[in-house]
Amino acid sequence: MSHDPFSIRSPASKVSFLGAAKTGTGDLWRMRVTTVALVPLAIAFIWIVLRLIGKSEAGVRAEFAHPCTAIFLLLFVLASIVHMRVGMQSILDDYVHAPRVKEWAMIGNLLFSIGFGVTAIFAVLKLSLS
DSSP, X not given: OOOOTTOOSOHHHHHHOOTTTTOHHHHHHHHHHHHHXXXXXXXXXXXXXXXXXXXXXXXXXXXXXXXXXXXXXXXXXXXXXXXXXXXXXXXXXXXXXXXXXXHHHHHHHHHHHHHHHHHHHHHHHHHHHO
16 A cells, blocks of 8 residues: 555545445445355256246245245345345446435335345245245
8 A cells, every 4th residue: 555645535544445435345345245145046046946847836835835945045035135235326326426316316225125125035935934
């Protein structure tokens, strides 16, 4: 790291790598962790869906009743929702410049992510527990 005597950045800001949005490193790590997690979870999701092809409704319900299937689907939903929210937040940070519009867009992003996540989790739980 260079030591520029004319820099107006504080020593803490130089080592925190936060950037303008003040969440840079945390968001970067969340995106990387969810990306790595989504690779095997997406493969498991595709495998589960392919196994459901041609099954009756009772067969599908029986498949969803298995704990491993429900756990993989819940993990896939959770990782996808976090990945989607952080990715959209990054887009909003980069391309929306009006403070009020950005604020409402961030609120909308959070509410949409929560709503979609709760709905998907409810659907998986309803299928697996019925």
